[in-house]
Amino acid sequence: MRNSPFRSESCxxxxxxxxxxxxxxFASFHSVALAAQQPATNDARVGTAPQHSDGPWWxxxxxxxxxxxxxxxxxxxxVGDLNGITERLDYLQSLxxxxxxxxxxxxxxxxxFGYDISDYENxxxxxxxxxxxxxLVAEAKKHNIRIxxxxxxxxxxxxxxxxxxxxxxxxxxxxDWYIWRDGKGxxxxxxxxxxxxxxxxxxxxxxxxxPKTNQFYYHxxxxxxxxxxxxxxxxxxxxxxxxxxxLDRGVAGFRLDAVPALFxxxxxxxxxxxxxxxxxxxxxxxxxxxxxxxxxxxxMRRLRALIDSYxxxxxxxxETYLPNVEELDKWYGGVKHNELQLPMDMQVGFxxxxxxxxxxxxxxxxxxxxxGNWPLFVFDxxxxxxxxxxxxxxxxxxxxxxxxxxxxxxxxxxxLMYYGQEIGMVTTPPxxxxxxxxxxxxxxxxxEKGRDGERTPMQWSDTKDAGFSTAAATWLPVATDYPTVNVxxxxxxxxxxxxxxxxxxxxxxxxxxxxxxxxxxxxENNSSVLSYVRQGVGGNPAIVVALNFTxxxxxxxxxxxxxxxxxxxxxxxxxDAPSLEQTNSLRNIVxxxxxxxxxxxx
Numbered sequence: 001m002r003n004s005p006f007r008s009e010s011c012x013x014x015x016x017x018x019x020x021x022x023x024x025x026f027a028s029f030h031s032v033a034l035a036a037q038q039p040a041t042n043d044a045r046v047g048t049a050p051q052h053s054d055g056p057w058w059x060x061x062x063x064x065x066x067x068x069x070x071x072x073x074x075x076x077x078x079v080g081d082l083n084g085i086t087e088r089l090d091y092l093q094s095l096x097x098x099x100x101x102x103x104x105x106x107x108x109x110x111x112x113f114g115y116d117i118s119d120y121e122n123x124x125x126x127x128x129x130x131x132x133x134x135x136l137v138a139e140a141k142k143h144n145i146r147i148x149x150x151x152x153x154x155x156x157x158x159x160x161x162x163x164x165x166x167x168x169x170x171x172x173x174x175x176d177w178y179i180w181r182d183g184k185g186x187x188x189x190x191x192x193x194x195x196x197x198x199x200x201x202x203x204x205x206x207x208x209x210x211p212k213t214n215q216f217y218y219h220x221x222x223x224x225x226x227x228x229x230x231x232x233x234x235x236x237x238x239x240x241x242x243x244x245x246x247l248d249r250g251v252a253g254f255r256l257d258a259v260p261a262l263f264x265x266x267x268x269x270x271x272x273x274x275x276x277x278x279x280x281x282x283x284x285x286x287x288x289x290x291x292x293x294x295x296x297x298x299x300m301r302r303l304r305a306l307i308d309s310y311x312x313x314x315x316x317x318x319e320t321y322l323p324n325v326e327e328l329d330k331w332y333g334g335v336k337h338n339e340l341q342l343p344m345d346m347q348v349g350f351x352x353x354x355x356x357x358x359x360x361x362x363x364x365x366x367x368x369x370x371x372g373n374w375p376l377f378v379f380d381x382x383x384x385x386x387x388x389x390x391x392x393x394x395x396x397x398x399x400x401x402x403x404x405x406x407x408x409x410x411x412x413x414x415x416l417m418y419y420g421q422e423i424g425m426v427t428t429p430p431x432x433x434x435x436x437x438x439x440x441x442x443x444x445x446x447x448e449k450g451r452d453g454e455r456t457p458m459q460w461s462d463t464k465d466a467g468f469s470t471a472a473a474t475w476l477p478v479a480t481d482y483p484t485v486n487v488x489x490x491x492x493x494x495x496x497x498x499x500x501x502x503x504x505x506x507x508x509x510x511x512x513x514x515x516x517x518x519x520x521x522x523x524e525n526n527s528s529v530l531s532y533v534r535q536g537v538g539g540n541p542a543i544v545v546a547l548n549f550t551x552x553x554x555x556x557x558x559x560x561x562x563x564x565x566x567x568x569x570x571x572x573x574x575x576d577a578p579s580l581e582q583t584n585s586l587r588n589i590v591x592x593x594x595x596x597x598x599x600x601x602x
Contacts, residue, residue: 056313058253058341058414059374060515061098062505063148063317065418067382068105068127069113069475070457070468078471080457082128086136089143091487095422096505099146101255101317103382105133109159111224111439113455114150115257116157120242130249137250146252148317153239154258155225162238163226170213177235178226179218181268183209192216197270198290203280203443206290220261220290222439230262230299240306253307253315256340260320262296265289279448292322297330300339317376317416318343325365332373342376342414348407349379352390354400354549356530360521363411363532367519377411379404380418385427386454396551398424399594402500402576403547406596409504410545412519412534419458422501423490428479429453437476452476461488495576503574507598512537522558529554529591533563533601541600544570548591558586560601570599 072084104114105127123133137147156163165174184193194207194216207216208223218227228235271285278284307314320343322328333339347362366375379387392400401424408415429449430436441450457474459482460467465474466482490496508514517534528550536542542565548554568586577595
């Protein structure tokens with residue numbers, strides 16, 4: 001959401017200012033429309049809501065990832081769809097969501113449940129139609145919610161028309177749109193040997209042999225997902241045209257899937273072996289020749305220029321699993337700020353243990369070491385066990401979930417949530433191999449059970465199949481805890497996790513300090529409690545956050561002098577511990593096990 005370009009003010013020259021502003025806005029939008037094929041007209045579809053004038057809408061947004069198959073089934077076939085999402089917009093608005101990121105909804109053979117795309121400019125029939133998509137964008141705008149598409153640029157489906165042409169012959173004009181190479185001869189078993197030792201992320205060689213043309217093609221993921229050749233400028237042009245297609249339909253931006261993998265070593269050098277074997281039985285190798293190569297940054301700069309040519313502060317979000325903050329900063333464009341606005345910071349959300357020192361280190365890095373760029377924190381997504389299970393101890397999970405929510409929503413960062421996170425949905429993996437839907441789990445069972453467990457249907461109520469579907473069977477079974485863990489039940493419980501999320505999101509939205517105040521670490525040698533202060537903004541008081549990461553009571557005394565504050569008098573804004581509700585001093589605060597406390601300095 002963002003401000004209207006016109007603000008009502010009481011001044012004698014207001015009318016003149018408004019006329020000048022109107023002329024300038026019209027001229028600017030008109031020139032952009034000519035340059036970018038009428039995006040100004042289509043920008044009317046991008047959700048816009050009144051908001052603080054402290055930067056582009058995405059800077060303080062709460063973004064909500066929806067796995068469309070699992071959110072809401074509107075037609076009773078057991079699979080979620082676009083009209084189902086539209087039906088649930090009232091809920092998302094009440095939660096305080098600013099934008100929805102949709103996992104892929106394009107036509108697909110569904111080998112990787114939509115990440116194998118056969119047509120970038122349409123909607124898979126199981127999810128609906130382009131008209132349904134346009135309706136979702138329009139209705140979401142009425143709810144002050146934007147739509148962000150998942151853009152898969154690294155690979156296509158092997159059923160995409162580009163690949164069907166490419167594989168037809170060595171002389172086809174699209175042959176070089178993918179990575180085709182000769183093998184290394186024939187092995188002892190008489191089978192062709194792949195060009196090198198590169199391993200697919202989903203097990204086995206990353207090279208698939210095609211007997212028709214006697215060459216191999218490269219696939220970072222499944223063999224049905226051949227990698228595009230981004231060294232061919234025609235590929236970039238075609239993919240950028242796809243981006244324009246969706247921008248012109250009014251999307252607010254894109255989450256870029258597996259984007260560090262766009263380029264591979266042109267010399268096809270073997271990856272170094274790192275020791276041991278993975279869940280699929282393959283020898284482990286590094287990815288220095290297949291991931292995060294420097295050439296990708298040129299593509300990101302050109303893509304950013306394209307995005308910036310459209311009005312409405314469209315945004316680029318990156319799926320960026322990176323080794324350190326130095327590499328993360330490169331994805332912003334460093335001091336030039338000319339690549340992704342929001343590469344995902346996986347350093348914070350995937351520590352996978354309640355380690356105060358690690359949290360403090362990575363949050364400080366996001367605050368201080370990315371050249372003034374804006375962090376994006378994420379704890380949950382469709383590819384990893386839910387945070388409830390990764391951070392929970394099996395006893396205090398509900399309180400720990402509040403700790404995680406507090407970090408996510410009180411830190412100086414854009415927040416990315418995953419459907420069901422706000423009600424405490426848990427990972428529910430299949431118990432038998434024959435029940436697995438995710439091919440990763442089928443191939444890697446039992447060491448790798450796949451990603452079905454974090455993709456189960458959204459739990460709306462205690463009725464049949466949690467209110468997700470009226471079908472006889474849903475595409476994945478609903479988790480068995482749905483009679484108590486569901487939206488309807490938690491909406492009626494003032495102390496529920498859902499209400500905790502709603503309160504945090506509302507505080508974040510309404511308090512300029514939580515939105516934009518500089519974040520400084522307090523009590524930085526404490527290994528049990530994570531504490532920080534958000535400096536006051538615009539005359540608003542500073543806010544202190546203290547989170548007990550342990551199952552033991554902790555007593556802390558906090559000194560906010562680092563933020564230029566000498567007063568220790570506080571007022572509790574939000575806590576999940578009744579004993580802390582009347583806290584009025586930063587001295588000798590007694591935090592119960594896994595307690596969260598947020599207060600303002602008076």
